[in-house]
Amino acid sequence: MPPTSEGPTPQRASRWETLGAWLHVWTPRRNIYVPPPPSRRRVVRWALAAGIPLAVALAVAGVLIAQGKDEGAARERRHAAAIHARELARVRAEQVPRHDRGRAHAAPAALVGDLERAITADARQRVRQHKLEGPIAATTCNSYDPGVTDPPRLPPPGTKVGKFECIASSASLAFGTQRVTTGYPFWARVDFRTSRLVWCKINLQAGEGVATGRPNDAVPLAPACDLTRG
16 A cells, blocks of 8 residues: 555565565565556666666566566456355255155155155245245145156156155246246155155256256256256
8 A cells, every 4th residue: 555644654665675576576564565566668768768778678568567467367267266166165065965754654745745844944944044035935846857847746656756846935926917936946855665855955057947957067966866867
């Protein structure tokens, strides 16, 4: 920072310290003021006034400018990489499988109801933790059937482990004469033999719809929730 009238006045760097800071071979202390590097035109004028050949002056100016650009680009890459890493960590934590058990010996429809209530409770807990935006009204699950516009609620009779795609609804929007439910997508499995439930919140690829979208491949789903597997 340049010296100001408020607070203690920083000590100005010496000429050699200033040059070292401009060339990034010396790091100034916090209380040392280093003026910004001169423009290329000013470097050329100084060089000519001192009798330094123009080629040398241009070379020095070019090095200063190129070095500044390279360091700025490197900082931007590091910043972008840090943001990307944080986002991957968030998605990875968000997709961790959750487990529960439905009512023993219950019918398939009753177990799907247990699954819906469990996902609703999970989504509301995430809202309280500020990981999702609420409120969460309810959850609706339908049998996972890719390519089908209106999949059935239950899989075919005799299915041992059912696959389900669910929506924990957070809003209902008017769309013509109908209303469209929006919310958070979950994939789940129900073991009708043991009443075990497992589900994961999924993160869809950008631009895809909830009903037909696929999870983002950047952070693969756990096998227990990946309905594209057997």
